[in-house]
Amino acid sequence: MTKRIVVALGGNAILTDDPSAAAQQQAIQQTAQQLINFLAAGDVQLVLTHGNGPQVGNLVLQQLQGSSVKNPAMPLDTVGAMTQGEIGLWLADALNYEISIRGLSQRVATVLTRTVVDEADPAFRQPTKPIGPFYTVDELPAIKQQYPDWQFVADAGRGFRRVVPSPKPVSIMEAAEIQALVQDGVTLIAGGGGGVPVIEKEGHVTGIEAVIDKDFTAAKLAELVDADELLILTAVRYVAKDFNQPSQTMIKRISVTEMQQLVDAGQFPAGSMKPKVEAAISFVRNTGRPAVITSLDNVRAYLADGDGTVIVPD
Ligand SMILES: Nc1ncnc2c1ncn2[C@@H]1O[C@H](COP(=O)(O)OP(=O)(O)O)[C@@H](O)[C@H]1O
Numbered sequence: 001m002t003k004r005i006v007v008a009l010g011g012n013a014i015l016t017d018d019p020s021a022a023a024q025q026q027a028i029q030q031t032a033q034q035l036i037n038f039l040a041a042g043d044v045q046l047v048l049t050h051g052n053g054p055q056v057g058n059l060v061l062q063q064l065q066g067s068s069v070k071n072p073a074m075p076l077d078t079v080g081a082m083t084q085g086e087i088g089l090w091l092a093d094a095l096n097y098e099i100s101i102r103g104l105s106q107r108v109a110t111v112l113t114r115t116v117v118d119e120a121d122p123a124f125r126q127p128t129k130p131i132g133p134f135y136t137v138d139e140l141p142a143i144k145q146q147y148p149d150w151q152f153v154a155d156a157g158r159g160f161r162r163v164v165p166s167p168k169p170v171s172i173m174e175a176a177e178i179q180a181l182v183q184d185g186v187t188l189i190a191g192g193g194g195g196v197p198v199i200e201k202e203g204h205v206t207g208i209e210a211v212i213d214k215d216f217t218a219a220k221l222a223e224l225v226d227a228d229e230l231l232i233l234t235a236v237r238y239v240a241k242d243f244n245q246p247s248q249t250m251i252k253r254i255s256v257t258e259m260q261q262l263v264d265a266g267q268f269p270a271g272s273m274k275p276k277v278e279a280a281i282s283f284v285r286n287t288g289r290p291a292v293i294t295s296l297d298n299v300r301a302y303l304a305d306g307d308g309t310v311i312v313p314d
């Protein structure tokens with residue numbers, strides 16, 4: 001029986017040190033070389049979601065730097081849609097290339113996806129999602145002066161980044177279309193950058209300034225397409241308890257209740273591992289199916305014997 005897996009691709013799947021188009025396409029080609037293992041296995045169907053934090057922040061800056069009355073900067077939701085096109089294009093090209101050189105026959109499509117959020121979500125009052133480039137302590141005053149309304153946070157010792165609101169996904173507007181394509185066996189790229197954030201009001205759908213966490217959108221998508229598994233691919237093979245401390249241990253298999261206890265004990269940082277763990281917990285709780293967090297370069301081992309951090313129902 002075909003196994004349906006929703007995969008959330010972390011930042012390292014797209015962007016390494018060099019943010020040029022060529023370097024990002026090269027990183028995505030390497031990602032596709034890992035993902036093709038799923039399609040070559042023959043009995044796996046994929047729905048891929050990806051992040052857009054660096055890209056959406058960089059594109060906002062480009063928009064502002066070149067803007068004029070005749071050529072105005074676009075709002076954040078629209079720029080988010082642009083990054084879905086940008087990364088969706090690169091990922092579809094890369095997958096199609098791997099499919100063709102291996103003589104496989106899967107079809108790939110990118111779906112521009114809108115994610116409904118709640119206007120009353122407290123996230124709109126407390127921005128947490130880091131986007132765009134890192135700034136050093138020395139660079140920070142100048143960028144703050146240029147954009148006085150922006151908020152910045154220190155990001156895990158790597159510098160400072162702008163943060164924007166990141167509301168939770170409520171539903172996905174293209175759910176039925178995504179379902180139909182998945183049902184038809186298409187390898188889908190959907191919910192990129194967490195989906196374009198929209199609110200529904202008096203029959204109208206309007207974009208709203210935010211960037212949704214792709215791990216939460218992946219969990220929502222996984223529920224909607226009746227996935228057998230949610231797979232979150234990041235830079236680490238296992239989620240760790242006591243991360244980076246002498247007492248660190250790797251979590252290989254854990255029940256959803258035990259994982260929630262680790263979240264409640266403050267084991268996972270908000271800007272990085274916590275949303276992944278919370279998204280995984282939400283999928284396992286809502287579906288009774290497993291979620292796995294592991295690294296992109298561990299895909300073969302994961303396929304062979306399920307290696308990674310596996311979160312299972314109680
Ligand atoms: N408890 C933990 N276990 C493993 N990794 C952790 C933990 N806490 C924080 N991390 C860090 O979180 C990173 C994943 O978050 P992030 O880089 O934001 O994800 P993404 O892959 O979506 O870009 C890991 O590569 C690791 O450096």
Ligand SMILES: NC(=O)OP(=O)(O)O
Nearest residue numbers: 051052053193213214
């Ligand atoms: N939208 C989103 O979650 O992007 P990153 O994974 O790049 O932060």
